[in-house]
Amino acid sequence: MEYDFRKIEGYWQNKWKETEAYKVSNNSPRPKCYVLDMFPYPSGAGLHVGHPLGYIASDIYARFKRLKGFNVLHPMGYDAFGLPAEQYAIEHGIHPAVSTEDNINNFRKQLDNIGFSFDWDREVRTSEPQYYKWTQWIFLQLFKSFYNRETKKADSIEILIKTFENEGNKSHPIPNSQFSTPNFTSAEWLSFSEAQQQEILMQYRLAFCGYGEVNWCEALGTVLANDEVVNGVSERGGYPVVKKKLRQWYLRITEYADRLLEGLERVDFSEAMKEMQRNWIGKSNGADIDFAILDSNEILKVYTTRPDTIFGVDFMVVAPEHEVIEKITTKKHKQEVEDYLTYVKSRSERERMAEKKISGCFTGAYAINPLNFREIPIYISEYVLAGYGTGAIMAVPCGDERDLKFAKHFNIYVTNILGDLFNGEEANPTKDAELVNSDFLTGMLMRDATEIVLTDLEGWGKGKRKINYKMRDAAFSRQRYWGEPFPIKWINGIAYPLDESELPLELPKVDEYKPGPEGEGPLANIESWTAQHLETNTMPGYAGSSWYFLRYMDPHNNDTFCDRKVSDYWNQVDLYIGGTEHAVGHLLYSRLWTKVLFDLGYIGFDEPYKKLVNQGMIQGSSRFVYWVSYKNILWPPNTIIPHINISKGWVDLEDQLQSKVSEILKLHKLSELSFDINKSHVDVNIVDGVELDIKEFAKGINKNSPTKQYFIMEDGSILSEDDAYLGKSTFICDAEVEKMSKSKYNTVNPDELVQRYGADTFRMYEMFLGPVEQSKPWDTKGIEGVHRFLRKLWRMFFDELKGKIWNEEKATDAELKVLHRAIKKIEEDTERFSFNTAVSAFMVCVNELSDLKCNKREVLQPLLIMLTPYAPHVAEELWLQLGNTTSILDATYPTFEKKYLVESAKEYPVSINGKLRTTITIDLAATEKEVEAIVLENEIVKKWLEDKPVKKLIFVKGRMINVVL
RNA sequence: GCCCUGGUGGUGGAAUUGGUAGACACGCAGGACUUAAAAUCCUGUUCGCCGCAAUGCGAGUGCGGGUUCAAUUCCCGCCUGGGGCACCA
Numbered sequence A: 001m002e003y004d005f006r007k008i009e010g011y012w013q014n015k016w017k018e019t020e021a022y023k024v025s026n027n028s029p030r031p032k033c034y035v036l037d038m039f040p041y042p043s044g045a046g047l048h049v050g051h052p053l054g055y056i057a058s059d060i061y062a063r064f065k066r067l068k069g070f071n072v073l074h075p076m077g078y079d080a081f082g083l084p085a086e087q088y089a090i091e092h093g094i095h096p097a098v099s100t101e102d103n104i105n106n107f108r109k110q111l112d113n114i115g116f117s118f119d120w121d122r123e124v125r126t127s128e129p130q131y132y133k134w135t136q137w138i139f140l141q142l143f144k145s146f147y148n149r150e151t152k153k154a155d156s157i158e159i160l161i162k163t164f165e166n167e168g169n170k171s172h173p174i175p176n177s178q179f180s181t182p183n184f185t186s187a188e189w190l191s192f193s194e195a196q197q198q199e200i201l202m203q204y205r206l207a208f209c210g211y212g213e214v215n216w217c218e219a220l221g222t223v224l225a226n227d228e229v230v231n232g233v234s235e236r237g238g239y240p241v242v243k244k245k246l247r248q249w250y251l252r253i254t255e256y257a258d259r260l261l262e263g264l265e266r267v268d269f270s271e272a273m274k275e276m277q278r279n280w281i282g283k284s285n286g287a288d289i290d291f292a293i294l295d296s297n298e299i300l301k302v303y304t305t306r307p308d309t310i311f312g313v314d315f316m317v318v319a320p321e322h323e324v325i326e327k328i329t330t331k332k333h334k335q336e337v338e339d340y341l342t343y344v345k346s347r348s349e350r351e352r353m354a355e356k357k358i359s360g361c362f363t364g365a366y367a368i369n370p371l372n373f374r375e376i377p378i379y380i381s382e383y384v385l386a387g388y389g390t391g392a393i394m395a396v397p398c399g400d401e402r403d404l405k406f407a408k409h410f411n412i413y414v415t416n417i418l419g420d421l422f423n424g425e426e427a428n429p430t431k432d433a434e435l436v437n438s439d440f441l442t443g444m445l446m447r448d449a450t451e452i453v454l455t456d457l458e459g460w461g462k463g464k465r466k467i468n469y470k471m472r473d474a475a476f477s478r479q480r481y482w483g484e485p486f487p488i489k490w491i492n493g494i495a496y497p498l499d500e501s502e503l504p505l506e507l508p509k510v511d512e513y514k515p516g517p518e519g520e521g522p523l524a525n526i527e528s529w530t531a532q533h534l535e536t537n538t539m540p541g542y543a544g545s546s547w548y549f550l551r552y553m554d555p556h557n558n559d560t561f562c563d564r565k566v567s568d569y570w571n572q573v574d575l576y577i578g579g580t581e582h583a584v585g586h587l588l589y590s591r592l593w594t595k596v597l598f599d600l601g602y603i604g605f606d607e608p609y610k611k612l613v614n615q616g617m618i619q620g621s622s623r624f625v626y627w628v629s630y631k632n633i634l635w636p637p638n639t640i641i642p643h644i645n646i647s648k649g650w651v652d653l654e655d656q657l658q659s660k661v662s663e664i665l666k667l668h669k670l671s672e673l674s675f676d677i678n679k680s681h682v683d684v685n686i687v688d689g690v691e692l693d694i695k696e697f698a699k700g701i702n703k704n705s706p707t708k709q710y711f712i713m714e715d716g717s718i719l720s721e722d723d724a725y726l727g728k729s730t731f732i733c734d735a736e737v738e739k740m741s742k743s744k745y746n747t748v749n750p751d752e753l754v755q756r757y758g759a760d761t762f763r764m765y766e767m768f769l770g771p772v773e774q775s776k777p778w779d780t781k782g783i784e785g786v787h788r789f790l791r792k793l794w795r796m797f798f799d800e801l802k803g804k805i806w807n808e809e810k811a812t813d814a815e816l817k818v819l820h821r822a823i824k825k826i827e828e829d830t831e832r833f834s835f836n837t838a839v840s841a842f843m844v845c846v847n848e849l850s851d852l853k854c855n856k857r858e859v860l861q862p863l864l865i866m867l868t869p870y871a872p873h874v875a876e877e878l879w880l881q882l883g884n885t886t887s888i889l890d891a892t893y894p895t896f897e898k899k900y901l902v903e904s905a906k907e908y909p910v911s912i913n914g915k916l917r918t919t920i921t922i923d924l925a926a927t928e929k930e931v932e933a934i935v936l937e938n939e940i941v942k943k944w945l946e947d948k949p950v951k952k953l954i955f956v957k958g959r960m961i962n963v964v965l
Numbered sequence B: 001g002c003c004c005u006g007g008u009g010g011u012g013g014a015a016u017u018g019g020u021a022g023a024c025a026c027g028c029a030g031g032a033c034u035u036a037a038a039a040u041c042c043u044g045u046u047c048g049c050c051g052c053a054a055u056g057c058g059a060g061u062g063c064g065g066g067u068u069c070a071a072u073u074c075c076c077g078c079c080u081g082g083g084g085c086a087c088c089a
Helices: A005-018 A052-067 A083-092 A096-113 A129-143 A157-167 A186-191 A194-202 A253-266 A271-281 A307-312 A324-328 A331-345 A349-354 A401-409 A446-460 A527-531 A564-570 A586-599 A654-667 A694-699 A750-757 A759-768 A780-795 A813-831 A835-851 A857-867 A872-881 A928-937 A939-945
Strands: A032-037 A071-073 A145-148 A153-156 A207-217 A222-224 A242-251 A283-293 A299-304 A315-318 A361-368 A375-380 A392-395 A463-469 A488-491 A494-497 A575-579 A612-615 A618-630 A641-646 A675-682 A707-712 A718-720 A734-738 A905-912 A915-923 A952-956 A960-964
Touching (some): A032 A564, A052 A612, A052 A759, A052 A813, A129 A207, A129 A494, A145 A157, A157 A194, A283 A446, A299 A315, A307 A446, A315 A401, A324 A361, A392 A401, A446 A463, A641 A654, A654 A707, A654 A718, A759 A835, A813 A857, A835 A857, A928 A939, A928 A952, A939 A960
Parallel strands (some): A032 A071, A032 A575
Antiparallel strands (some): A207 A222, A283 A361, A283 A463, A618 A675, A618 A734, A707 A718, A952 A960
């Protein structure tokens, strides 16, 4: 009986389906374990080998935990709303729901191939009304809540209204400091119109409406996503893009900044991941300082984290969006300022931050330093962003590199407050300098000065301590069709929530996906929609994915998003696997939603993910073919143009290449032409390693084009497309590691590999490739080794001639040692997500057992159980063949027993001065003295000692010995 | 530009707490079995040097320094690949 993986895998996949082997119950006496993959977006391109990497890892872990006696929830579903489907609809007229459904079916088929243990009864799709009903419901909870700074949690807006009625807003200051009515009494509140009251409440709601800038493309009449804008123009068509203010929904995530920071202390994410989130939140301690403006009543408020440097301020910079510009710009500089603002309007925030070149312009106005009354010029520059701090900075060139560059560019005098620590060339951001040129602070350490400046400024009413966050409130609307509609009606400019009984508010069918007037979403084109005064924006991609992990727990509940008893049972996600690209987007948003739902009492935990593992990207290994293009040639009609492909080795041999090309041109009676060498991607699937399959390559050539293909082979021979099948010479491609993508022709489809080697081999190979967390290029070649391993395993049970060869004999100590070493290693490695080393431990185990000629059930059966998470199909098949009547999926994981591994002696590495010179086997019970004697008697050690005295002998028991001379 | 992360043989990678660098595979070379091939098995494989041989000698984990009896691992500086930077998901 041979290893017929196709038959085995087909059989068991059906069997498991029939027996509902992966159905998970919400009621179980066993401990729970929740293993989750990041929500996939079902793209039209289908799966490539990079996608299932995380799914395989989580599947192995889920199956492992099941064998260890846990009730494991391991669901899968689709983040089905999104821009690509809508773009596809615009281009092909196919409704996003239809293309999404197709994509999902394709995705599912591909996933099923790989043998995952997902409980498909729990599948969710964010674009289905039964699902987004609850996304809308949660949105309403956000809308009807505010962040109570006294209790530091979300509360019902009704409580806030009661408080306003009784005492105004004195105990709940308005979060928006720019708002026109910052303070009001109970009497004032009661006197406000409904519109005024609602406008005020909007400043408190966790989901609120405001105005924000979007990428507006006039020519396309639409708002563009950041990645649809390239170098300031639209990716499609290359039309200019400018910023435009539109009404937008936001989530007040800034109120949760401290709790999002605090929560990081309680979750098991990598330090790097936590660091990224902390940096994103960007909490800083500093001060707002007011600078008066010369000959003006305006005040310029700046935020700084370094009040101690106030005597080093040589100029001010305001963001181009700052409203003060208009008021302070002098006549003389008006034109210059306008030109600059026009330039900035075309720049994306990303471009502005990344720009190395200094740009800016002087307003003609001067600010006055509140401490020494010095007059300081006010500039505008794109490197100051409107959204951060107050949108204005005090520039201290001796302490900040960007400020220094700016000062040099505009020839601004640089004050040195750092003394010797500033060399005039490089800014020094130290906090430890002794201040000079700093009036009454001179001679003081910077760290100490901060406090004094703050106290002074506050005393004079010129400044205020302030904690600032880089994080901004999260924009929560899109001017798009394919997303959740907001359950909001606008009447007389007031947003009214729909009643919960009106949910779901279903997305209406449309015939076209064109944007509405003035950049509004496509919903604005639907009369029946606008007649009801419904909101025309839709929710962004992260709405549905911010809470999906809760829906998996209770996916069919029609009464609530997730029954509290059920979420109490499943609780947090124990293991979450996904890419680092979600570090600050999805992860922060879902943490926010979880905290709000917790505050409002709907769930019992405030962090969604207990442990997070980041999977690395599988990169593509691209292949290139070099080819010749001719310079300045007008081809006579009916000419056949020789298209010449060059094998890699010839590319740099210019002279010889010239004669090869001439040779080919002569065949076509063409004279010598000058040419360039180009490089194009070639489909990796027709390249074996780096060797091009010319036969396949020639098939792809358009027979109708007036060209004829030639190949300059690695050995210098020349083949034409007609004799491409002949000859023993090879054609070598160049190779490069790039992102895996269709456009680079470097995608590898898992379906083909599964077809060729089986799902078990594919699963193990994906793991064998390297650590899950690490990015690595895909190389199909190594898959053979894993496949050989599985066949070798099979042969321990079945011989081609003899059939069954396992036996019931008692295992020897040596065999049990091999087994238990494997149990220890594989269990530990699986537990710590080191799947690649676990696979190699399987290999080592099977290699050693076959060296021992061990075919004993006592050893093989536990091995099969350990293999189940990695290669479930073959494990289940062999398990059945061994005569077991229950499924291996629910077998008991073997227990490691130390007694089989006990050693009495150790082969110690012996170094002389840190260099390994020999090894000596010594009894582990030997004392240091005994060891020393043995080592110094050793011939090789003696040779190196050459009678020199031993300075020191380092002996680490069970580890190593080092003799120091 | 800012934040995060990686760099070890021809290739993917291993070395879990500072303690024998290169486990396990791929590839390559040689051999066995076979009429032949496939499959399988065995041997070798970091580089350089010496050699009849060895447990010989030297170098070696992106580059340059440092700490240590001992550094892929810790520290400082640099080079370089990848991810993110708020409307891709």
